[in-house]
Amino acid sequence: MFTNAHPATPVRGPAGAYFRPWVLLRTVLFMLACIAAVGTGVTMEHAKLRSIAKAESNRDLSNLARAFSEEVGATISTVDVSLIALRGHWQRDQASFASTVEQLNRQLRRKVFFQVKATDRQGVVRFASGRTETPAVDLSDRAHVRTHLQGDGQDRLFISAPVIGRTSGVWSVQLTRPLYDAAGKVDGVIVASVATAYFARFYNTIDLGPGSSISLVGSGVVLARSSGRNPNVQVGARLTGYPYDPNTERAGLFRRVSRIDGIDRYYAWHKLEDYGLIVTVGLATADAHARYGSRQRFAAIMGIGILLALSMLGWTAFAARYNRRRSVKALEEAEVRWKLALSASGAGVWDLNLKTGRLLLSSQAQALLGIDAGIVPWTVGALHGKVHPDDLPAVSAAMRAHLDGRSADFMAEYRVLRADGSTHWISERAALVNGGELGAPKRVVGTVTNIDQRKLAEQEMRYMASHDALTGLANRTLFRDRLEQALLHAKRDDNMLAVIYFDLDKFKPVNDNYGHGMGDQLLVQVARRVRCSLRKSDTLARLGGDEFGVLLATCASQADAMKVAENILSLLNMPFETDSIALRISGSVGVAVYPECGPDAAGLVHCADQAMYAAKQNGRNQVALAAASTELPG
Ligand SMILES: Nc1nc2c(ncn2[C@@H]2O[C@H](COP(=O)(O)OP(=O)(O)OP(=O)(O)O)[C@@H](O)[C@H]2O)c(=O)[nH]1
Structure with missing residues (x-):
């Protein structure tokens, strides 16, 4: 009813609302909720990518572990077959043994190189390849010799823990088999000494990333290991527990922070059951995840973008809501002030809906117009049925002129008939409130004021003037x-x-x-x-x-x-x-x-x-x- 009123308290400009505490607090809370939601989404996406990376890595590692174990198995098998052949030769003809060993090494040089020793039944070296004179070194205390000399005489391949060469400084493992005399009794030990690097050679043919590792473990001891640019590190280290127990299954997967170098890796292992060896291939989780790094970064950037967009939207929405609330409050305050002002001025207000013919009257208007209801089904004509008959034609003409658009305002002064026949003077002002399609007037809003006193004064002045x-x-x-x-x-x-x-x-x-x-x-x-x-x-x-x-x-x-x-x-x-x-x-x-x-x-x-x-x-x-x-x- 008072939409044209100007509030006494000026509402701040729309831009000022962005920095109101009410807006900032809600924006921050909204941002926190967005961070939680977007963060959860990004985390889930990252977890999904990580699990894909893990699955792919595990698949690759399993394949590599199997391939590496086959490679190692083939190398050991080559050495073992060579040992068996050399043993027969040693037992037949020791004089040409050195040239036979040399010839064999030449044949196998593309696959593996090993040095050969042969001991007598006391464990004293009787032959060592690559030397002109064989020093009579006693190896009876070494496990790979002792196991045959003191064992049950069975013809088994023994693979030793790695040892570092006293003169060469090179890590090697000893593959040994017993030598037999003509009676089939253990007569010594034939030893093939293979540099551990041969076992890790396969590693150099693949590129798994700087954090990767390949290990060959036997009896819980690292026989060979390659890791990034630092091959054979930690050869000889002792490893216990899963999956190095003898009872673990043939192949499997696990993730662990390496006890050797502290790198977090996905591992696959594969057992060479014939030789009691385990091959493990590890890929640094960081390298595995790096495969999806760009997608993870994209997801993170998208998340940040969405977060910023949502925050801006939220901020704008809260500022707009704040402005709306302020406007509504200002309007309410203005309405209260107007109502107070109207009440203090003694004016009554009426509001006529031209479409429905419903007339709303304030209590003051009811009293002044002699109508005893706040809402009455009425028409403009019926409203003026209360008007003194002498004044009615002028009032009706003025109202008609206003409704027809011939006058900007409706203003009239007329007498209202009371029930007891007396009259009092009313000043009425009204205006059409345009609205609806094509701006057709929908309502007429008016005020009525008692002007008895003014009319009396005017009458007195007119009388005095004449x-x-x-x-x-x-x-x-x-x-x-x-x-x-x-x-x-x-x-x-x-x-x-x-x-x-x-x-x-x-x-x-x-x-x-x-x-x-x-x-x-x-x-x-x-x-x-x-x-x-x-x-x-x-x-x-x-x-x-x-x-x-x-x-x-x-x-x-x-x-x-x-x-x-x-x-x-x-x-x-x-x-x-x-x-x-x-x-x-x-x-x-x-x-x-x-x-x-x-x-x-x-x-x-x-x-x-x-x-x-x-x-x-x-x-x-x-x-x-x-x-x-x-x-x-x-
Ligand atoms: N008491 C009184 N005297 C008034 C009033 N208005 C004018 N007068 C006086 O009335 C007198 C009128 O005088 P004149 O009519 O000019 O003279 P007059 O004495 O009546 O003489 P003539 O008319 O020639 O017979 C003046 O003295 C005015 O001051 C008034 O309202 N009350």
């Missing part, structure tokens, strides 16, 4: 108006009218001798006495000082006018009783008759004045008739 304050008679202005009106009627009806002017004789001495108050009393009594002698249709006016005018609106003849004038004179001659004394006065009376004395008010007044002056000049206390004008009546 009447003499002392006597209550019409003043010169009103006298002149009525004369104009009477002349119009007289001309239309071809009637006569008369103007009588009279002035009290020697009034000044009354004032001078008895005071102004006494003079006033005399003027009031003159007015009363003459008024009573006249007809209601006649007008008696005080023209100024002690001068009066009489308008005989209808006058049959000049003689009748003279008769009224004579009567006035005789009334003036009668004594006037005041508070203290009786006064005797007289008057000079001039008579002018229409149409004889002229066609217009000015002429008639002038004639009457002249006649009165003539009576005064003639010795006062008499009536004089104005001479007929030579002009023809208009």
Whole structure:
């Protein structure tokens, strides 16, 4: 109803809302929720990519472990077959043994290289390849020799823990088999010493990344190991537990932070059950995940982008909501202020829906319009059924003009009929509220105010402007108006009218001798006495000082006018009783008759004045008739 109202408290500009604590707090909370949601999404995506990376890595590692174990198995098998062949040769012909070993190594140089030793049954070296003279070194304390010399005599391949060469400084493992004499008794040990690097050679043919590793473990001891650019590190290290227990399954997968170099890896292992060896191939988890690093980075960047976009959207939405709330609050406050102002001003408000014909009235409006319900099914016409019949045409015309768009505002002042028949004055203002399609008016909103007091004041002012304050008679202005009106009627009806002017004789001495108050009393009594002698249709006016005018609106003849004038004179001659004394006065009376004395008010007044002056000049206390004008009546 008060949508055009300007709130007293200015609402901050829309941009200012972005930095209000209310907005910032909600934006931060919203961002935290977004971070949680987007973070969960990104984490899930990362986890998915990690699990894909893990699955792919495990598949690759399993294949590599199997391939490496087959490679190792093939190398060991080659060495073992060579050992068996060399053993037969040693037992047959020791003299040409050295050249046979050399020849064999030449044949196998692309696959493996090994040194060969042969010991006697005491474990003392009797042959060592690559030497011109064999030092009689006692190896009986070495496990790979001892196991055959002190064992059950079974022909088994033994693979030793790695040892570092005393002179070469190279890690090697010893593959041994027993030597037999003609009786089939253990007669010594034949040893093939293979550099562990051969076992890790396969590693160099593949590129698994800098954090990868390949190990060959036997009896819980690292026989060979390659890791990145640092091959054979930690050869000889002892490893226990899963999967190095003898009872673990043939192949498998696990993830572990390496006990050797501290790198977190995915591992696959594969057992060479014939030789009691395990091959493990490890890939650094960081390298495995790096395969999907770009997708993970993309997911993270997308997540951050979505987070920023959501945050901006949230921030904007909260700022807009804040502005909306402020606006609604300001409107509510403005409405309260307007209601208070209206209530204080005594104005009532009504709201008419032109579509539904429902009229809403404030309690003040109900009281002022004499309607005892807040919502009434009414029409504009019915509303004005409360209007005084004399005012209704003007009010209806004004309302119609406004509804038809011929006036910008509806304004009317009219009397409302009360149930007891009395009336009170209302000032009403209304305006169409445009809305709906094509801007068709849907509502009329108006205010009503009681203006009884103002109307009374206006009435008093109008009365004062047209009447003499002392006597209550019409003043010169009103006298002149009525004369104009009477002349119009007289001309239309071809009637006569008369103007009588009279002035009290020697009034000044009354004032001078008895005071102004006494003079006033005399003027009031003159007015009363003459008024009573006249007809209601006649007008008696005080023209100024002690001068009066009489308008005989209808006058049959000049003689009748003279008769009224004579009567006035005789009334003036009668004594006037005041508070203290009786006064005797007289008057000079001039008579002018229409149409004889002229066609217009000015002429008639002038004639009457002249006649009165003539009576005064003639010795006062008499009536004089104005001479007929030579002009023809208009
Ligand atoms: N008490 C009273 N005196 C008034 C009022 N208005 C004018 N007068 C006085 O009325 C007197 C009018 O004097 P005039 O008509 O000029 O003189 P006069 O004494 O009547 O003499 P003539 O008219 O020549 O007979 C003046 O003294 C004015 O001051 C009034 O309202 N009350």
